[in-house]
Structures are given as structure tokens and as C-alpha cells.
Amino acid sequence: MMTQLPPWLTTPWAQWNQTLYPKGHAYLLSAPKGIGIEQFVAFAVQKALCQQPTEQGACQQCQACHLQQSGQHPDYYHLTRLEDKKEISVDQVRGLVGKLNETSHQGGYKVIWIEGIERLNQSAFNALLKTLEEPAAQTLFLLTTHDIGRLPETIKSRCQLINFPPPVLPDAIRWLQQALPNMDAPLIKRALRLNWGAPQDALAWIEADKMAEDAQWKSGLKQLQAGQKTVSQVVAEWLKWSSPVSVFDYFYLWSVSAVRSVTYAEAFQANALPAEQRVQLQNWLAFQQATLQAKQYWLKNANKELVLETLCLEWLEVQQNTTTFQSTFESNLQKGKLA
Numbered sequence: 001m002m003t004q005l006p007p008w009l010t011t012p013w014a015q016w017n018q019t020l021y022p023k024g025h026a027y028l029l030s031a032p033k034g035i036g037i038e039q040f041v042a043f044a045v046q047k048a049l050c051q052q053p054t055e056q057g058a059c060q061q062c063q064a065c066h067l068q069q070s071g072q073h074p075d076y077y078h079l080t081r082l083e084d085k086k087e088i089s090v091d092q093v094r095g096l097v098g099k100l101n102e103t104s105h106q107g108g109y110k111v112i113w114i115e116g117i118e119r120l121n122q123s124a125f126n127a128l129l130k131t132l133e134e135p136a137a138q139t140l141f142l143l144t145t146h147d148i149g150r151l152p153e154t155i156k157s158r159c160q161l162i163n164f165p166p167p168v169l170p171d172a173i174r175w176l177q178q179a180l181p182n183m184d185a186p187l188i189k190r191a192l193r194l195n196w197g198a199p200q201d202a203l204a205w206i207e208a209d210k211m212a213e214d215a216q217w218k219s220g221l222k223q224l225q226a227g228q229k230t231v232s233q234v235v236a237e238w239l240k241w242s243s244p245v246s247v248f249d250y251f252y253l254w255s256v257s258a259v260r261s262v263t264y265a266e267a268f269q270a271n272a273l274p275a276e277q278r279v280q281l282q283n284w285l286a287f288q289q290a291t292l293q294a295k296q297y298w299l300k301n302a303n304k305e306l307v308l309e310t311l312c313l314e315w316l317e318v319q320q321n322t323t324t325f326q327s328t329f330e331s332n333l334q335k336g337k338l339a
């Protein structure tokens, strides 16, 4: 057996074996990032190529399985965005289609995994569409996406759609505890929250020692509030991280907890929130929006230092102010500032 599937993928895998496969030639697998859809695809690919597959999957013994295990099966094609490109190009798709028109090397299925199908540009979609409409016999397309909203209807309607929900929290926690037996439970929960409930992302986050950054983020804000550090000093520390864009997630989740602490309170439930707290709630919600907009700036290659410093100052403002807070990000977004 190759590596095991995580527990939240075992039911989908059983469904795949019992009812879903092989009912069609093209499947669209929609899953959140970081839950291991890539592993599921690896299982499905190997089963399709295997010469004696069973109800449980590939046999692991035959020549096809050995070829696939060593990454050398000639009838398997993996298409993804090239490292330096934002999109999957029409040339990539045409190259693939050309190969599919040749006969299969091993006399069985040709299996294609297109990873991040939403990254096809318009002409690449069109090139693929023809092949999906008139597939050659014994061809299996597995298309994966973390962002199904970006896919044209024409593609969706030609595939069998399978949705993979994110794992429930107790499953995710249990899996992480098994992977990291010495890790504290609160840290595991925080890692999951910061990674949007995606266990494999949370694991990678912990293994990359991101907790140290998380702690630095918190202590930076404390020092800022206490006047022990300036905004630019704090931001300079964050910018040294391997992936400073995480700052936005930290701020966002902070605002989510802040909002929750108010909305879960009895006064809120009874519709009797004091005026001051109502303003505070509004401000936290506005700040939540600001973090999302700030992240948009960041991703658009705005002046990164300026974006973070502005967000940091807005955070301070929300902390200190009892009057209505208005983020500068939205109006600046319209005026095209901060660019």
C-alpha cells in the first residue's frame, strides 16, 4: 500500500470505488486547499492505471503499479501551472491533447491530472473543451480545483463534479495529534484556525516553525501598544518572515475572535448591547474588511511596508478608539493609492 489516505478522505475513496468510478471520463474534484486532495488523486490515478485493480484500489503489484510508483508510467500526464507562470497556457493544453491522440503505451487507460484547472486561461479552456466533448476511448481526466467559482460552466457541465468538504474539527485535531504526539492541544487548534481548518496546511505550518512567527506577531503588537516599539520596527520584523503574507491571516482571525466575543455575549443575543460596544463591534467588522482589502493590495504588489504599517496603525486605532473607525484601504483602493 502506498501512504494511507487521511481519515476524512476514506469515505470519499470508498464512494469512488463503489459508485463513482468508472462511470465517466472526466471528473472535477473540488476541494479546499490543504486537505490532501493530491493524495486522493494519486490513489485514483494508480487505480485507473493498474492492471488488476480491486475494490480497494490499485493492486500495488503489477507492472503498471510499479511504473506509476516510480513516477515513470508513460500513460500518465500531469498538467499544472509552470513555476514562473500565473496560468496554464494553451500551448501546454495543446501539447497534452497531441499526446492523447497517440495510442497508449501500455494498452490501458491514459490518465490525465490537471491540477488547478481554474488556472487555464480562456484559450486553454477552449482547447481542452473539444477533448472533453469527444474523448478518446479509455481516457480519464481528473481535474482538481480549490476555487470552483472561477470555472466556466462549459467545463463544469462536461464533468462529474465531486465536492470534498473540509474535515470536521475533531477529525482534523486527531490526525494532527497522531502526526505530532508531543504538540500541545491549544497549539494544534491555533494552527488549524490559522490555516482555515486544513490539517495538512496546519501540519506544514507547525513543521516550518511558524509558531515562532505567530508569537512574534503577538508580542510585536503588545510592544506597539505599550509604546516600546514603533510601527515600522514591528513591521520590519514581520517582513523578515519567509511568508509575511501570513500577517493578514493573523489579523483577520484576531478580528474574528474579537467579533465572536461580542456576538456570543448575552447582551448581544438579547439585543441589548450598550452603545459603546455596538461601536466597537462595528469597528472590528470594519477592520476585518480592512485586512481583506489590505491583503488584496499586498497581492497586487503594492508597497508592502506601507500596506502593513497602515494596517498596523488601523489596528491600533480600533484598539484605542470608541468612535466609529473607517479604514483607509477601501477609499484608497478606489483612488488607486498605495500602489
Ligand SMILES: [Zn+2]
Residues within 6 Å of the ligand: 049, 050, 051, 052, 053, 058, 059, 060, 061, 062, 063, 064, 065
Ligand atoms: Zn496494479
